[in-house]
Amino acid sequence: MDLTAIDSLPETLRNSITIQNLAFGETLFAQEDEALNLYVVTSGRIKLVRYINGGQVSTFEIVRAQESLAEVALFAQIYPCTAVAEIDSQVIAYPKSEFLNVLRAYPEMAQDFMSMLVRKIQSLKFRLELRDIRIAHERVLHYLRHLVNFPLETTIILDRPFKDIASELGFTPETLSRALIRLEADGAIARQERIITLQNNSVA
Amino acid sequence: MDLTAIDSLPETLRNSITIQNLAFGETLFAQEDEALNLYVVTSGRIKLVRYINGGQVSTFEIVRAQESLAEVALFAQIYPCTAVAEIDSQVIAYPKSEFLNVLRAYPEMAQDFMSMLVRKIQSLKFRLELRDIRIAHERVLHYLRHLVNFPLETTIILDRPFKDIASELGFTPETLSRALIRLEADGAIARQERIITLQNNSVA
DNA sequence: CGCATAGTTGACTACGCTCAACCCTGGTGG
DNA sequence: CCACCAGGGTTGAGCGTAGTCAACTATGCG
Numbered sequence: 001m002d003l004t005a006i007d008s009l010p011e012t013l014r015n016s017i018t019i020q021n022l023a024f025g026e027t028l029f030a031q032e033d034e035a036l037n038l039y040v041v042t043s044g045r046i047k048l049v050r051y052i053n054g055g056q057v058s059t060f061e062i063v064r065a066q067e068s069l070a071e072v073a074l075f076a077q078i079y080p081c082t083a084v085a086e087i088d089s090q091v092i093a094y095p096k097s098e099f100l101n102v103l104r105a106y107p108e109m110a111q112d113f114m115s116m117l118v119r120k121i122q123s124l125k126f127r128l129e130l131r132d133i134r135i136a137h138e139r140v141l142h143y144l145r146h147l148v149n150f151p152l153e154t155t156i157i158l159d160r161p162f163k164d165i166a167s168e169l170g171f172t173p174e175t176l177s178r179a180l181i182r183l184e185a186d187g188a189i190a191r192q193e194r195i196i197t198l199q200n201n202s203v204a
Numbered sequence: 205m206d207l208t209a210i211d212s213l214p215e216t217l218r219n220s221i222t223i224q225n226l227a228f229g230e231t232l233f234a235q236e237d238e239a240l241n242l243y244v245v246t247s248g249r250i251k252l253v254r255y256i257n258g259g260q261v262s263t264f265e266i267v268r269a270q271e272s273l274a275e276v277a278l279f280a281q282i283y284p285c286t287a288v289a290e291i292d293s294q295v296i297a298y299p300k301s302e303f304l305n306v307l308r309a310y311p312e313m314a315q316d317f318m319s320m321l322v323r324k325i326q327s328l329k330f331r332l333e334l335r336d337i338r339i340a341h342e343r344v345l346h347y348l349r350h351l352v353n354f355p356l357e358t359t360i361i362l363d364r365p366f367k368d369i370a371s372e373l374g375f376t377p378e379t380l381s382r383a384l385i386r387l388e389a390d391g392a393i394a395r396q397e398r399i400i401t402l403q404n405n406s407v408a
Numbered sequence: 409c410g411c412a413t414a415g416t417t418g419a420c421t422a423c424g425c426t427c428a429a430c431c432c433t434g435g436t437g438g
Numbered sequence: 439c440c441a442c443c444a445g446g447g448t449t450g451a452g453c454g455t456a457g458t459c460a461a462c463t464a465t466g467c468g
Contacts, residue, residue: 128335172458
């Protein structure tokens, strides 16, 4: 299911969607808002965050182009998190009831949607697995290898600020910086600017 | 959808399932095995673990009675993790193709299944959010409050060994033990044996 | 040119980990 | 009935790693 291919959607759904443009830093919806829509990102990058007590922020998820967000809206009354544009972005809003109707009427779409949910579950489990690796440079290496399905591919272009990557990994930017330097010194990676090449020198 | 209510399942599906009993410590399926079935736990507790390079173990998920596991089997060729019984357990095995057929034929079941997947996503996100809380006693307090929907309920009975809970939280048993003692000293909780009562004394 | 921001580096701190010892309980067998 | 053992949970002491805070550089933008 490609939710960004508007033309191939059933007509009833196509007529009910709206397209929204978001500037850098703009909020799509806020924690506790009434859950009205499922969204799909057509361009840009949306960050889902949660405010824990005392103003601390936890990044739930980074949603990129072609991916959906707020699936929970389909089965809940309010959004459990806040959605903010990390860069200028565009999203499509699917009203929840219309979307559910379509899933009921088109089993193939429902199946594709389920497959996407399952992929998201796998991705979250992987991030959780990463957190169980305590040593910074080892965690970072796992992350990098996973990004490109190492050893099939070995080149990574980091398209996001290090501080965002660090927060996704559960580190401070300083620690990520030192981890990359360490990995380079150990010969596990090579760096030039924002391009990283994974080496075969297995450092456990 | 109650996947443990066998009698209410469509006949084709009901005829294709099998029931398995697992003893404490027994393996249901192993990482890299061919993905044949979706499972639902009817009693006991199943632990999903992954072996990272070098024998390190990461606990993916704890699956309890009435919950499903290995949804990924529906859309993948092999299991990405190993399933082990934490205690004596019983599971129902649903062959993947038959299960997918039923989801296609019964939109209501598909919708219930999706709702379950979304809940699982929320649960994983919560665990990830927990990991962003670095101070042990604060993380534990969040966990406890989430368990019982504090402040609506305040009593928790810990039915699993502390070492399992500690690993789910990303701590060693020693750290969990000290965190609980600290919370009790601060007046945030009261303990007697394995029963914990949350207090209203807000310690941030 | 000034300013803001990302990234790096350094010194110090603080927290959880490690490893060891100990207590307590429940189960087992003599 | 008691001796023994195994495992979970609790302490304690010391270590190691990431966090913190500050300074510095480089880059891009108005």
